[in-house]
Amino acid sequence: MSEINYRTGCGYDVHKFSYNRKLILGGVDIPHTAGLDGHSDADVLLHAICDALLGAAGFDDIGHQFPNTDIKYKDISSLILLKKVFALISGAGWAVGNVDSMILLEEPKIYKHIPEMKKNISSILMCDNISIKATTSEGLGFVGRKEGCAANAVVLIYRQ
Ligand SMILES: [Zn+2]
Structure with missing residues (x-):
């Protein structure tokens, strides 16, 4: 490569x-x-960000890093998983340039919680360029029926 x-x-x-x-x-x-x-704690946003970081650095995905059959990850805070992912990618010489992400859910409204989410992610990834957006699905699909919540993330990493 x-x-x-x-x-x-x-x-x-x-x-x-x-x-x-x-x-x-x-x-x-x-x-x-x-x-x-x-x-785990099913933090869908952090899981999407973990997978984006792992993919960028060429590591196996989150399901391989933290198998859901492993009792040690039961109910674990995904902030700990994000820390482990960051340790993996920074150990391979990568730093985080920016994160852009989107949470898809019908309710509740989460806008006022976004600054705290950004702070959590920013402090772990040692990066101030964290974007978190939220949208509904206009009543369509599993998100619209309030059956679940989805998240997308895109990251840029650079060699230190
Ligand atoms: Zn997940």
Whole structure:
């Protein structure tokens, strides 16, 4: 593989809504009647960002790094997973240029929580260029039916 100094990566994740679960997005506990179901804390945004970073640096995806059959990742905070991913990519000589991301969910409104999500991600990735956007699905599909929440992320990494 030729050596280039900049690489991009994309990530996508989905989790379904479930009662008796907390809604954690970007490491922020958001008050809501339902949370997201998953082996970890099901932080769909952080999972999409992890996968984008892993892909950019050429590592296996999040499911291979942190198998959902492994008891040590049960209910783990995805902030810890993001830290592990950052350790992996920075250990391979990469720094994060920027992150752009999108959360797709019908409710609740999460706009006011975005600054705290950015702070969480920014401090782990040692990068101030974190963008988090949110949109509904206009009532269409699984997001529109409030069955689940999806997230997309794109990252740029550069060789230090
Ligand atoms: Zn996930």
